[in-house]
Amino acid sequence: MTQVNNLLTNLPDASTAEVFEALAGAKGVEIERIVSHGQSSPEIGWCEQDRNEWVMVLRGAARIDFDATEDAGLGKSAELREGDSLNIPAGCRHRVGWTTPDFPTVWLAVHYPADQDPFGEAS
Template identity: 50%
Template sequence: MIKNLFASIPLSLEAEQFEELAGGKDVRVERIVSRGHASPEHGWYDQPQHEWVVVLQGRAVLAFEQGDDVVLAPGDHLTIPAHCRHRVKWTDPQQATLWLAVHYSA
C-alpha cells in the first residue's frame, strides 16, 4: 500500500506526533510532525542508538549539550551519535515541521 509522508499532517497538535513507518531488529524509521514544539528546557534525549534525521518541511533548531545549536531547514540532515545528549529547542509555530528519522545500531 502506497502512503505519502506529506499526507495527514494535522493543522494543530497538542504534542509532537511520532509515527513508526518501518523497523526491524536494529533499525526504526519514523515520521515526526512538530508545530511550535520543543523539548523541556532541561530534558535531554540520550538515545542508545544513532539517529539520522532530515527536515522535509518547516524549520527547527536542535541544541546539543556539548556544542552549539544547529538550525535545520528543508533538506538539511545530520547524524546524531548514540548517547549524544540533544533536544529540540524550537520548531516553527506557523507551519508543520516534518522530520524523517532513522534510528540504528552501530
C-alpha cells in the same frame, strides 16, 4: 499489499504535542515520521539515546541544541531547513530548541544501532 504513502499529506494534528508515527523497521532499526508544530524539548533534561539517529526535515524548520559540556563534533546547535539532515550519534545529549510555530515541521527519522556507522559498516 504495496501501498504508496506521501509523508507530507494527511498530517496528524500536532498543535498540542509532537506526533511520532512508525513507518517501517527491522531488527535494531526504526524509521518514523515526526510531526511538530512549535514544540521544543522540555528545558529540564536532555535526550540521550542508546542508538544513533539520522534526522531530516522534510517540511518546516527546527533547531537541535547539543549539550555544551560534550564534544560530539556537532557544535552548540544545528538549524535544519527543508531538505537538511543530521546524524546524531548514540549517547550525544541533545534537545529540540524550536520548531516552526506557524505550520507543521515534518521530520523523517531513522534510529539504528550504535555499533553501525551511517553507511552500515560495523565498528
